[in-house]
Amino acid sequence: MNPDPIVRLQSISKRFGKVLANDRIDLEILPREIHGLIGENGAGKSTVMKILYGFYQASSGEIFINGTKQEICSPEDAISFGIGMVHQHFMLIPPMTVFENIILGQEPTKAGLIDQKKAKSKISSILEKYQIEIDLEATIETLSVGLQQQVEIIKVLYRDAQILILDEPTAVLTPQEAQKLFEVLRQLKESGKTIILITHKMKEILEVTDRVTVFRKGKKIQSLETSQSNEDLLANLMVGRKISKHFDRSVIPDPKTVLDVENLSYRNEQGLEILDRLSFRVKEGEILGIAGVLGNGQTELEHILSGLMTPTSGSIRIYHQPIEGKTNCYIRSHNYSSKLDQSPFGHVPEDRHRMGMILEWSAKDNFLLGHLHEKKFFRNTLINQKNLRCHAKHLMDKYNVSPKQENVLAKHFSGGNQQKMVLARELDGHPNFALISQPTRGVDIGAIEFIHQEILKIRKSRSAIVLISADLDEILTLSDRILVLSKGKIVGEVDAKKADRLQLGMMMTGQAA
Amino acid sequence: MDEKNSKKYEAFYSAEGKGIMLWLDLAFWVSLLSSTLRLSTPLTFAALGGFFSERSGVVNIALEGLMLIGAFAAAWGNLYFQSSVAGVLCGILAAMLVASLHAVACVKFKADQIVSGMAINIFAFGLAPMLSKALFGTRGSSPQILSEIHMQTWNIPLLEKIPFFGDVLSHHIPLVYLAIVFVFMTHLWSKKSALGLHHRAVGDHPEAADSLGIKVNRFRIVSVLCSGVLCGLAGAFLSIGHGSGFARNMTSGRGYIALTAMIFGKWKPIPTFFACLLFGFTDALQIRMQGTPLPGLGEIPPQFVQLLPYVVTMVVLAGFIGSSQAPKALGIPYIKE
Numbered sequence: 001m002n003p004d005p006i007v008r009l010q011s012i013s014k015r016f017g018k019v020l021a022n023d024r025i026d027l028e029i030l031p032r033e034i035h036g037l038i039g040e041n042g043a044g045k046s047t048v049m050k051i052l053y054g055f056y057q058a059s060s061g062e063i064f065i066n067g068t069k070q071e072i073c074s075p076e077d078a079i080s081f082g083i084g085m086v087h088q089h090f091m092l093i094p095p096m097t098v099f100e101n102i103i104l105g106q107e108p109t110k111a112g113l114i115d116q117k118k119a120k121s122k123i124s125s126i127l128e129k130y131q132i133e134i135d136l137e138a139t140i141e142t143l144s145v146g147l148q149q150q151v152e153i154i155k156v157l158y159r160d161a162q163i164l165i166l167d168e169p170t171a172v173l174t175p176q177e178a179q180k181l182f183e184v185l186r187q188l189k190e191s192g193k194t195i196i197l198i199t200h201k202m203k204e205i206l207e208v209t210d211r212v213t214v215f216r217k218g219k220k221i222q223s224l225e226t227s228q229s230n231e232d233l234l235a236n237l238m239v240g241r242k243i244s245k246h247f248d249r250s251v252i253p254d255p256k257t258v259l260d261v262e263n264l265s266y267r268n269e270q271g272l273e274i275l276d277r278l279s280f281r282v283k284e285g286e287i288l289g290i291a292g293v294l295g296n297g298q299t300e301l302e303h304i305l306s307g308l309m310t311p312t313s314g315s316i317r318i319y320h321q322p323i324e325g326k327t328n329c330y331i332r333s334h335n336y337s338s339k340l341d342q343s344p345f346g347h348v349p350e351d352r353h354r355m356g357m358i359l360e361w362s363a364k365d366n367f368l369l370g371h372l373h374e375k376k377f378f379r380n381t382l383i384n385q386k387n388l389r390c391h392a393k394h395l396m397d398k399y400n401v402s403p404k405q406e407n408v409l410a411k412h413f414s415g416g417n418q419q420k421m422v423l424a425r426e427l428d429g430h431p432n433f434a435l436i437s438q439p440t441r442g443v444d445i446g447a448i449e450f451i452h453q454e455i456l457k458i459r460k461s462r463s464a465i466v467l468i469s470a471d472l473d474e475i476l477t478l479s480d481r482i483l484v485l486s487k488g489k490i491v492g493e494v495d496a497k498k499a500d501r502l503q504l505g506m507m508m509t510g511q512a513a
Numbered sequence: 514m515d516e517k518n519s520k521k522y523e524a525f526y527s528a529e530g531k532g533i534m535l536w537l538d539l540a541f542w543v544s545l546l547s548s549t550l551r552l553s554t555p556l557t558f559a560a561l562g563g564f565f566s567e568r569s570g571v572v573n574i575a576l577e578g579l580m581l582i583g584a585f586a587a588a589w590g591n592l593y594f595q596s597s598v599a600g601v602l603c604g605i606l607a608a609m610l611v612a613s614l615h616a617v618a619c620v621k622f623k624a625d626q627i628v629s630g631m632a633i634n635i636f637a638f639g640l641a642p643m644l645s646k647a648l649f650g651t652r653g654s655s656p657q658i659l660s661e662i663h664m665q666t667w668n669i670p671l672l673e674k675i676p677f678f679g680d681v682l683s684h685h686i687p688l689v690y691l692a693i694v695f696v697f698m699t700h701l702w703s704k705k706s707a708l709g710l711h712h713r714a715v716g717d718h719p720e721a722a723d724s725l726g727i728k729v730n731r732f733r734i735v736s737v738l739c740s741g742v743l744c745g746l747a748g749a750f751l752s753i754g755h756g757s758g759f760a761r762n763m764t765s766g767r768g769y770i771a772l773t774a775m776i777f778g779k780w781k782p783i784p785t786f787f788a789c790l791l792f793g794f795t796d797a798l799q800i801r802m803q804g805t806p807l808p809g810l811g812e813i814p815p816q817f818v819q820l821l822p823y824v825v826t827m828v829v830l831a832g833f834i835g836s837s838q839a840p841k842a843l844g845i846p847y848i849k850e
Contacts, residue, residue, distance in 0.1 A: 055724065055849075076726030091721035093714050094841065104714050105725030107707035114707055 004067060006031040006194050007052065007083075007163060012061030014047055021047040023218045025061070029163070034185060034195045036205040036226070039215030039238055040444035042414045045198050046088070048215075049165045053085040054078040079106075084161030086152040088168040088198075094141040099123070101140055102155050126157050130187055146177035153184065164188065165196045170204060182208045200238075200444060202231045216240055239446045247456055247477065252285030256319075258336075258464035259433050264314035264324075266300050266488075274300045276488045277314070282433075282464040287455070289479030289496065290468045293508050297488040298468045299350060302437045305466065306347045307331040318344075318433050333373045336432050342463070343429025348422055350437035350468070352415075356422040359411035363401070364392040366410050367425050395424040400450060416447030423454055430461040437468040452478060472504060484508055543680045545797050550681065550689060551755060553793025555580070555747040557692040559771035560778070560785045561699055562743030568703070568780055569736035570716035570842045574630035575615050577768025578637030579741055583608035583748025585641040588655040588759035589648060597664035597753055601688070604749035605742050611637065612741025616734045623846035634768075642761055653761030655752070664688070664754050688750045693786075695743075700782040712736065716840035719847040729847045747771070770826050777829045779838040788829075795822045 005028040014022040022044045029035050037045040051058045054072040063070055065081050072078050078085075092101050102123055108115040123136065132150055140148060149169060156164055166185075170178040185195055185208060197209060205212050206226060213223040214237040221237050236242055259282040266275040275297045282288045292298055303309040305316065307328035316324040319336040326334075332345050347370075349355035357366045368377060368388060377388050392406040399420045401413070410418060419439065427434055436455065440448045455478055459465055469475050475482055475496075482499055484492040484507040492507040559576045566573035583604040590596075590603025615633055618624040642653035649655050664686045673683035703709040711732060714722040719729045747767070752759045770792050778785025799821040806812045 053724075074726060075724050079726060085724070087724065089720075091718070091724045093718040093721055095717060096710075096713065100710055104710055104722070105727050107710060109707050112707075113701075113705045114710065 003031055005029055005064075006066060008064040008067075009048065009052065010062045010064065012048060012051060012058045012063070014044075014051060014056060015059045020218055022051070022058070025220045027213060027220060028223070029194060029196060030211070031194050032189060032192055033210040034189055034197060034208055036209035036212040037196060037198045037215060038200060038202065038205050038212055038234060040200060040446060041416065042217075042444075043215040043238070044218040045215045046167055049085065049167065049196065049198060052078065053083060053165060079159050079161070082160060082162035083165065084156030084159055084163070085165040086149065086156060086167065086169060088171060090148055090152055092140045092148055092151060095139060097137050097139050098134055098143070098151050099136040101151055102136075102158050104155075106159055123154065123158060126154055129191070130157075130184060132184070144177075145172045146180065149173065149177075149181065150184070157188075161193070163194045163196065165198070167198045168200070169197070170199065170201065178204075202234045205229075205234065206231065214238055235445060239449075247452070248460065249456065250460060252283075252460075252462060255283040255285055255462070257281050257283050258318060259466065260315075260317040260320070261305075262315045264301075264304065264316065265312050266297075266304060266309070267312045268300075274488050275304070275311070278488075278490055280483060280490070280493075282466060284462040284464055285459050286481065287459055287465040287467055287479045289475035289482040290466065290485055291472060291475045291482055291504055291508060292470075292485035294470050296485050296508075298437070298470075298485060300488075301485070302350060302435060302468055305435050306345075306349075329373070332370060339432075341430065342461075343431045344433070346426035346429065346431035346434040346436075346458075346463075348419075348426050348434075348436040348439055350441070352418055352422050357410050357418060359409070361410055362407050363396065363410055363413065363421060364389055364406035366421060367392045367395060367406075370425065395428060396421070398428070399424040399454070414444075416443040419443050419451065420447060423451060427454060427458050427463075430458050431463055434458055434463045434465045435468075436465060438470060439467070440469075440471065440474060472501060476501070476504075539677065541801075543677060545794075545801060546681045547684075548797040548800070549790060549794040551685060551793075552796045553789040554689045554692045555750045555755070555767055556771045556774055556789040556792055557696060557786055558688075558743045558747035558750065559768055560775040560789050561692075561695055561782065562740035562747070563772050563775040564699065564780060564782055564785060565712075565736045565743065566740035567775065567843055568716045568840055569712055569733045570719060570840055570845065570847070571616070571619050571733055571737050572626040572630065572844045573615065573737065573740055574627060574769070574772060575612070575633035575637075576740070576744055576747075576771050577764055577766065578630075578634035579608045579612055579744035580748040580751070580764045580768050580771075581637045581641055581762070582611050583745035584752035584763055585644060585655075585748070585759050587745070587749035588658065588752040589644075591658050591662060591753045592656065595662050597662060600664075600753045601746065601749045604752075605745035608745030608748060609738055609741035612737055612744070613734075615741075616737035619846065620730050620733045620737070623848060626844050626846075638762065641759070645759065645761075655759040658753055658757045660757075663757055686750075686754045688746065688754045691746070692750075696782050696786040703782060713840070716842055719842050723847070723849070733847070744768070766823070770822065773826045773830050776839075780840060792822055792825065795825045 007029040009025055009027040012022055012025040013020065025044070025048050027048070037049070039045045047056065050056045052063065052072065054074045054077050057073065063072055070081060072081065099120070103114070103119045108118040120136065127134065132154065134147060134150060140151065143151070169181060173181060189195060197204070199205060206229070209226045211223060212226050212229060212234070214221040214234060216238060261281070262279050264275060264278040265273070268274050278301070280288065290298060290301070300309065304311045307323065307326050307330065310325045314324065315322060321334070321336055323331050334344055336344055353359060357369070368383070371377060377384055389406055396404050396406060401417050401420050401424070410421070413421070423439070439451050439455065443451065455465065455467070467475065467478055476499060479496040482494045482496050482504065483490050484504060486508060494504065559580055562579070563573055563576055586607030587600040587604030591600030594600070611633060615629050618629040619626045645651050645653050645655060666684045666686050667690070669683045673679040703712065711722065711727050714727060715729050715732045723729050748764070751763055756763065771789070774788035774792055775785045777788040799818050802813065802818045803815040804812065
């Protein structure tokens with residue numbers, strides 16, 4: 001028999017304008033458990049917790065704490081019911097000290113001034129209990145992200161929270177910091193706290209939680225014991241269908257060489273050798289994966305191949321025509337082959353917010369970027385709005401972008417949908433040469449699958465593809481050949497069929513394979 | 514100006530007539546420093562006003578306009594009620610009322626804070642002469658406030674006995690001392706009190722403050738009103754403390770100078786006070802340098818000498834604005850997602 005739930009949500013709904021973010025959510029959290037909430041971005045798991053924390057008010061539904069119905073109208077109310085929240089984006093004030101941040105809003109006072117002694121003794125008893133070491137007088141901005149998160153947790157404990165909500169706590173942590181966090185969470189559970197962990201990473205759920213509730217599209221799908229679940233089951237519940245792992249990798253007959261890079265070097269303004277004599281070729285219908293720890297020259301390689309930077313020396317050719325030192329505009333608009341059904345060049349940049357799209361523009365206008373030389377979008381010198389709208393609608397439909405509203409600003413789409421739009425714009429013309437960097441960073445699993453399938457589709461239509469990714473699994477699933485980049489040098493070339501994670505990992509960190 | 518010193522100064526000046534000797538005379542320095550203290554007082558009040566508003570996250574370039582309204586209302590109050598205290602209270606009230614416009618526009622209606630502040634300045638610039646026409650029948654200035662109802666200077670017992678310092682620090686009107694007390698009280702409040710902590714939190718990271726149950730918008734509105742109160746004091750000082758009546762555009766850019774002092778003081782009360790002293794000093798120096806030959810340079814045309822405080826302001830602005838000391842959420846209305 002389960003104990004009585006400490007928190008019970010009954011039929012909670014939340015509407016933001018037209019969007020139903022939460023649809024009649026029923027949820028029970030048991031005392032002294034670590035309860036995971038899992039779902040894709042925008043599934044409604046954060047929203048429902050923000051309602052519990054009083055940040056939002058539910059459009060309808062009821063909240064029961066310890067069996068009694070409560071109205072939670074503000075974070076203040078939530079705090080008084082013993083609920084604390086560690087937000088995904090830290091709610092810390094960078095120029096203030098750790099001490100000030102912890103007591104903010106709950107300062108013990110003496111004659112109008114803060115009673116430093118009382119506050120400090122309370123904090124140090126918490127620090128002792130959970131064996132956390134932190135300098136109270138340090139300012140937040142000097143602390144590492146991991147330490148900042150600990151401050152957030154102390155902040156919540158200082159408010160005597162019994163129920164801790166953590167929203168995507170590991171998103172910004174290194175794997176080591178995440179391990180440390182899980183230890184703290186287990187300790188908290190031991191000492192009688194209840195923890196709600198919001199995440200979209202299945203590994204974390206399986207590692208640390210007791211029970212898990214899956215959300216999809218604003219609805220609660222199912223609560224289950226973590227011990228009775230596994231990655232496949234969770235993934236299927238999250239996406240609502242089986243995730244296909246089948247990829248079409250047909251052999252491309254008679255491939256010609258498209259991209260030919262020879263002795264490409266780049267030295268930056270400080271004179272550092274960022275790229276050192278890279279040579280590689282990519283054929284039609286081939287995906288060349290470039291693996292490596294971030295910051296080993298990938299960004300510079302991407303910028304040079306797309307004409308945003310000029311290499312110090314070396315040559316780059318597409319179908320024997322040199323493009324090194326040419327502008328991005330030239331590379332995009334030049335005719336490299338006689339094939340009329342292929343656009344010359346497609347580029348999915350690593351940082352879609354900074355380079356992939358203009359967030360303040362509508363989706364429709366974003367589709368125009370990089371296609372300004374194409375006559376079909378213009379009538380004399382004016383933009384042909386009708387054609388553009390048609391084009392946008394067509395692409396959004398084809399690439400399954402939701403909501404399918406071409407006039408909505410780009411920033412209002414989720415990460416996955418934004419990325420699909422960038423992909424649609426860049427790859428729909430089956431480019432001769434496609435340069436794709438970090439295609440699935442910050443994208444949920446349903447969209448990842450879709451994006452991978454699209455990349456394989458243009459492979460089939462004979463595009464030469466360079467895929468730069470920090471995600472080794474992605475490189476291994478998609479590539480035909482893998483180059484490993486370390487400190488600007490190619491330290492290894494592997495046939496993807498014979499590649500082995502361990503061997504690649506060793507090459508990436510610069511150890512000889 | 515204190516009578517004893519000014520007599521001494523004038524006697525000396527007319528007798529010698531040589532600029533170089535002037536700089537070596539103690540009486541000259543007493544008069545210069547004493548006047549620095551006086552001239553920095555309105556700047557200090559207004560800059561503290563700026564501190565309250567801006568630390569809570571609301572840009573306040575309306576200091577100038579608020580001061581002007583405060584100056585006018587103080588002069589009217591002093592004349593109408595025949596009392597300088599009533600005058601000061603009127604100045605405070607009027608400036609606070611106008612500040613409430615800024616507060617409502619910026620906090621409630623999320624208007625652009627620069628535009629709202631500018632609008633208030635322009636509004637004040639027109640309102641004061643209009644009211645003076647209506648109330649006094651003059652073209653922009655009030656009748657003179659006679660010495661019977663004028664604010665009296667205080668002689669601080671013991672302090673006035675100390676040579677040099679006594680002459681510099683004593684014999685000022687109460688508002689001068691009030692400004693200094695406010696500086697230290699504000700410092701203490703901001704650093705050590707719970708409300709001061711909330712005040713800084715609201716300006717640096719309103720979302721965080723809100724998540725801890727602090728009412729961000731309410732706090733900001735009250736902060737802007739505080740800013741009005743202080744500008745009222747600054748204005749009152751100009752019209753009925755230092756001067757003896759309201760004159761058209763009598764703030765002459767002091768609101769902006771106060772804002773600069775606050776930026777120069779990194780949005781902190783005590784450094785801001787020292788910045789105000791610096792500007793007060795340049796102003797006092799400017800007055801004394803008019804018609805006084807400088808060693809080696811001779812006499813500088815007064816038009817150039819009068820530029821001094823503004824040149825210093827510009828140099829300070831060019832050198833210090835844009836440093837990272839500003840409250841992080843300054844100028845950004847708080848909108849809950």
